[in-house]
Amino acid sequence: MNSHPFPFFSSGMRLDADLHLPDDDGVGAPYPVVVPASGYQGLKVIHPERFARALTARGYAVVAFDYRGFGASEGERGRLVPQEWAEDVRAAVDRVSADDLLDAGRIGLLGWGMGGGVAVAEAAEDPRVRAVAAVNCISDGTRSTRNMHDDASWRSLLDRVARDRGQRAANGRSEITSPWDIVRLDLDDRTDGYVGEELYKAPGFGSGVSLESADMLLRFSPQEVVHRLAPRPLLVVHGAENRLHRPEEARALYDHAREPKRLRLIEGAGHTEWMFDEHPTFRELVEELDGFFAEAFPAAGPVSAGAGCAGAGG
Structure with missing residues (x-):
């Protein structure tokens, strides 16, 4: 992988x-592009x-970025607003579309967790995708x-979100709280363990979040706009044992979408405990993503056809 x-x-x-x-x-240029949209507290x-x-091993260019307010990106710390994240993803598409190394006719979004909803919200308004x-998406906040x-x-x-609205109106500032007061991990042992052991290795992970962010999350409903993707294809993949974002989120997004669409529930998988480069479930997911994007993109360049996608619909 060559990165800059x-x-x-x-x-x-x-x-x-x-x-x-x-x-x-550079043999494969202009490259098809995948832009991953990270999830809650996600970092590039x-x-x-x-x-x-x-995915670079399969011929794709990938743009990894930190949302506003995270990592080394500019922006208000503690502000985690999916509606604004969709604007950040759109800006990434703008950047991709202007680079000669990248194929503006072959741009795909890959959303993880909350980022799954963010990717849908952006693409619903952006025909370039x-x-x-x-x-493992959310469909309704x-x-x-x-x-x-x-x-x-x-x-x-x-109650805290309601009180914070009044405080913001009065003084222009939102209370900062633990991110796990909003996204509660302790009811999902597998995800809680993975987060504690793996994700906290990333500097800045687990930082405080404003209650205004929670307010905006509760208003976020990608399922209401997912129908606008058609006739562009949608792939929904979800852990069948996901206790953080339950499988009903995947089913709701799929049900609200129009064809072409595919749904795959991964038996035995939770939210994130299998996210390691060499884990068989992750490698199977990559095969599925490769097949999906190769099928969706116009024929050009040496993109792997992969193993194709299995599941309902489409």
Whole structure:
């Protein structure tokens, strides 16, 4: 993999990004491009770079970036707003479309977790995106967040968000809270363990989040716009045992989408405990993604056809 800095601006803020290219001395240029949209508290050095290592070996260019306010990107710290993240992904598409090494006619989005919904929201308004894959996604912010909480913690979160609205209106500032007050991990042992052992290795992971961010998440509903992707294809992949973002999120996104669409539930898999480069489940996912994007993109260049995609629909 050949990597170099690839910064771009979104809403006037400079976002830190890297362009990862196949190690082929430019033979495959202009390359088809996949832009990974990271999930909650996501950073480019976690899953986006993991997908880059896997997909560049198959002939794709991959742009991995930190959202505004995260990593080395400019922006307000603690502000984690999926609606604004969709603007950051759109800016990444703008940047890709202007680079001669990259094929503006073969751009795909790959969303992970909350980023799955972000990718859908962006592509629904951006015809330059040829295909969207959503992995372990959220489809509706209120439903997915409610499903992470017990009754007491849910009531507490709603009360805190409501009080924060008044405080913001009065003084222009939102309270910063633990990210795990919003996305509650402790009810999902497999995800909680993986996050503690693996994701905290990334500097800045686990930083505080504003209650305004929670307010905006509860208003975020990608399932309401996913129908606008058609006739561009959608691939939805979800762990069948995912207890963080439950499989009903995948089914709801799939049900609201129009053809062409595919749904795959990975038996025995949770949310993220299998996200290691050499894990068989991750390698199987990469095969599926390769087949999906190769089928969705116009024929050009040496992109692997992969093993194709299995699942419902399409």
